[in-house]
Amino acid sequence: MTxxxxxxxxxxxxKEHTHGNGIYYYFTSNTELVLLRLNNFxxxxxxxxxxxxQAKYIEDKPIEWIxxxxxxxxxxxxxxxxxxxQLIPPSDYQHRNRFSNNLLIDILKTxxxxxxxxxxxxxxxxxxxxxxxxxxxxxxxxxxxPILYKLGDYIF
Numbered sequence: 001m002t003x004x005x006x007x008x009x010x011x012x013x014x015k016e017h018t019h020g021n022g023i024y025y026y027f028t029s030n031t032e033l034v035l036l037r038l039n040n041f042x043x044x045x046x047x048x049x050x051x052x053x054q055a056k057y058i059e060d061k062p063i064e065w066i067x068x069x070x071x072x073x074x075x076x077x078x079x080x081x082x083x084x085x086q087l088i089p090p091s092d093y094q095h096r097n098r099f100s101n102n103l104l105i106d107i108l109k110t111x112x113x114x115x116x117x118x119x120x121x122x123x124x125x126x127x128x129x130x131x132x133x134x135x136x137x138x139x140x141x142x143x144x145x146p147i148l149y150k151l152g153d154y155i156f
Contacts, residue, residue: 007051009062013027014034113139117141121143
Protein backbone atom coordinates (compact mmCIF):
# COMPACT_ATOMS: atom_id res chain seq x y z
CA MET A 1 0.00 0.00 0.00
CA THR A 2 3.04 2.25 0.05
CA UNK A 3 2.36 3.54 -3.45
CA UNK A 4 -1.22 4.51 -2.58
CA UNK A 5 -0.03 6.20 0.62
CA UNK A 6 2.27 8.34 -1.53
CA UNK A 7 -0.62 9.24 -3.83
CA UNK A 8 -2.60 10.49 -0.85
CA UNK A 9 0.03 13.23 -0.41
CA UNK A 10 0.05 14.39 -4.05
CA UNK A 11 -2.09 16.93 -5.85
CA UNK A 12 -4.30 14.98 -8.25
CA UNK A 13 -7.17 16.20 -10.40
CA UNK A 14 -9.74 13.48 -11.06
CA LYS A 15 -12.05 13.62 -14.07
CA GLU A 16 -15.39 11.90 -14.06
CA HIS A 17 -15.48 8.80 -16.20
CA THR A 18 -17.81 9.75 -19.06
CA HIS A 19 -19.99 6.68 -18.44
CA GLY A 20 -19.25 6.37 -14.73
CA ASN A 21 -22.67 7.56 -13.57
CA GLY A 22 -21.00 9.84 -11.03
CA ILE A 23 -19.33 6.86 -9.34
CA TYR A 24 -16.00 6.45 -11.19
CA TYR A 25 -13.29 9.10 -11.57
CA TYR A 26 -9.77 8.86 -12.91
CA PHE A 27 -6.44 10.64 -12.97
CA THR A 28 -3.87 10.01 -15.70
CA SER A 29 -0.29 11.13 -16.09
CA ASN A 30 1.89 9.61 -18.81
CA THR A 31 1.30 5.88 -18.32
CA GLU A 32 -0.06 6.16 -14.78
CA LEU A 33 -3.75 5.63 -14.08
CA VAL A 34 -5.39 6.17 -10.70
CA LEU A 35 -9.03 5.24 -10.27
CA LEU A 36 -11.33 6.68 -7.63
CA ARG A 37 -14.66 5.06 -6.89
CA LEU A 38 -17.41 6.62 -4.80
CA ASN A 39 -18.78 3.83 -2.63
CA ASN A 40 -22.15 3.19 -1.02
CA PHE A 41 -21.62 5.49 1.97
CA UNK A 42 -22.36 5.08 4.94
CA UNK A 43 -22.46 1.29 4.52
CA UNK A 44 -18.91 1.37 3.06
CA UNK A 45 -15.97 3.77 3.28
CA UNK A 46 -16.61 6.84 1.13
CA UNK A 47 -13.91 6.12 -1.52
CA UNK A 48 -11.88 3.29 -3.01
CA UNK A 49 -8.56 4.22 -4.61
CA UNK A 50 -7.12 1.76 -7.17
CA UNK A 51 -3.53 2.08 -8.37
CA UNK A 52 -1.21 -0.52 -9.89
CA UNK A 53 -3.26 -3.55 -8.82
CA GLN A 54 -3.66 -2.18 -5.29
CA ALA A 55 -6.89 -0.95 -3.73
CA LYS A 56 -7.42 1.03 -0.55
CA TYR A 57 -10.55 2.29 1.12
CA ILE A 58 -10.37 5.87 2.38
CA GLU A 59 -12.93 7.75 4.45
CA ASP A 60 -11.98 11.28 3.42
CA LYS A 61 -10.61 12.71 0.20
CA PRO A 62 -7.20 14.33 0.71
CA ILE A 63 -7.34 18.13 0.58
CA GLU A 64 -4.88 18.10 -2.35
CA TRP A 65 -7.25 16.08 -4.52
CA ILE A 66 -9.71 17.80 -6.83
CA UNK A 67 -12.67 15.99 -8.39
CA UNK A 68 -13.90 17.49 -11.67
CA UNK A 69 -17.60 16.70 -11.87
CA UNK A 70 -17.92 17.90 -15.51
CA UNK A 71 -16.31 15.36 -17.87
CA UNK A 72 -15.34 16.15 -21.45
CA UNK A 73 -17.25 14.05 -24.00
CA UNK A 74 -14.09 12.87 -25.78
CA UNK A 75 -12.30 11.41 -22.74
CA UNK A 76 -13.59 7.82 -23.12
CA UNK A 77 -11.14 6.54 -25.81
CA UNK A 78 -8.23 8.05 -23.88
CA UNK A 79 -9.37 6.27 -20.73
CA UNK A 80 -9.62 2.89 -22.50
CA UNK A 81 -6.06 3.43 -23.77
CA UNK A 82 -4.91 4.16 -20.22
CA UNK A 83 -6.66 1.03 -18.96
CA UNK A 84 -4.80 -1.02 -21.59
CA UNK A 85 -1.47 0.44 -20.42
CA GLN A 86 -2.29 -0.58 -16.85
CA LEU A 87 -3.61 -4.00 -17.83
CA ILE A 88 -0.69 -4.90 -20.11
CA PRO A 89 2.50 -3.27 -18.79
CA PRO A 90 5.85 -3.64 -20.60
CA SER A 91 6.99 -7.25 -20.68
CA ASP A 92 10.08 -6.92 -18.54
CA TYR A 93 10.85 -8.17 -15.04
CA GLN A 94 10.47 -4.76 -13.41
CA HIS A 95 6.92 -4.29 -14.67
CA ARG A 96 5.65 -7.88 -14.57
CA ASN A 97 7.20 -9.40 -11.43
CA ARG A 98 4.27 -10.26 -9.13
CA PHE A 99 1.94 -8.30 -11.40
CA SER A 100 -1.79 -8.99 -11.51
CA ASN A 101 -4.40 -7.03 -13.41
CA ASN A 102 -7.38 -8.89 -11.92
CA LEU A 103 -8.36 -6.07 -9.55
CA LEU A 104 -8.53 -3.52 -12.35
CA ILE A 105 -10.53 -5.91 -14.53
CA ASP A 106 -12.96 -6.60 -11.68
CA ILE A 107 -13.93 -2.93 -11.27
CA LEU A 108 -14.53 -2.28 -14.97
CA LYS A 109 -18.05 -1.80 -16.20
CA THR A 110 -19.42 -4.18 -18.84
CA UNK A 111 -19.09 -1.72 -21.73
CA UNK A 112 -15.49 -0.93 -20.68
CA UNK A 113 -14.66 -4.64 -20.66
CA UNK A 114 -16.14 -4.96 -24.14
CA UNK A 115 -14.03 -2.07 -25.49
CA UNK A 116 -10.91 -3.42 -23.82
CA UNK A 117 -11.64 -6.94 -25.05
CA UNK A 118 -11.78 -5.66 -28.65
CA UNK A 119 -8.49 -3.77 -28.24
CA UNK A 120 -6.74 -6.78 -26.68
CA UNK A 121 -7.90 -9.04 -29.52
CA UNK A 122 -6.51 -6.51 -32.01
CA UNK A 123 -3.22 -6.50 -30.08
CA UNK A 124 -2.96 -10.30 -30.41
CA UNK A 125 -2.69 -9.92 -34.18
CA UNK A 126 0.76 -8.39 -33.76
CA UNK A 127 1.83 -9.37 -30.24
CA UNK A 128 1.76 -12.92 -28.83
CA UNK A 129 2.09 -11.66 -25.26
CA UNK A 130 0.87 -14.32 -22.82
CA UNK A 131 -0.43 -11.61 -20.47
CA UNK A 132 -2.90 -10.57 -23.17
CA UNK A 133 -4.01 -14.21 -23.46
CA UNK A 134 -4.31 -14.53 -19.65
CA UNK A 135 -6.23 -11.25 -19.44
CA UNK A 136 -8.72 -12.35 -22.09
CA UNK A 137 -9.11 -15.67 -20.29
CA UNK A 138 -9.75 -13.93 -16.95
CA UNK A 139 -12.32 -11.74 -18.70
CA UNK A 140 -13.93 -14.96 -20.03
CA UNK A 141 -13.73 -13.62 -23.57
CA UNK A 142 -15.55 -15.77 -26.09
CA UNK A 143 -14.84 -13.30 -28.89
CA UNK A 144 -11.13 -14.09 -28.54
CA UNK A 145 -11.54 -17.84 -29.03
CA PRO A 146 -10.98 -17.90 -32.82
CA ILE A 147 -7.67 -16.03 -32.63
CA LEU A 148 -6.62 -18.00 -29.56
CA TYR A 149 -7.24 -21.25 -31.42
CA LYS A 150 -5.07 -19.97 -34.29
CA LEU A 151 -2.34 -18.91 -31.86
CA GLY A 152 -2.62 -22.08 -29.79
CA ASP A 153 -0.04 -24.04 -31.74
CA TYR A 154 2.36 -21.09 -31.74
CA ILE A 155 2.05 -20.03 -28.09
CA PHE A 156 1.53 -23.38 -26.41
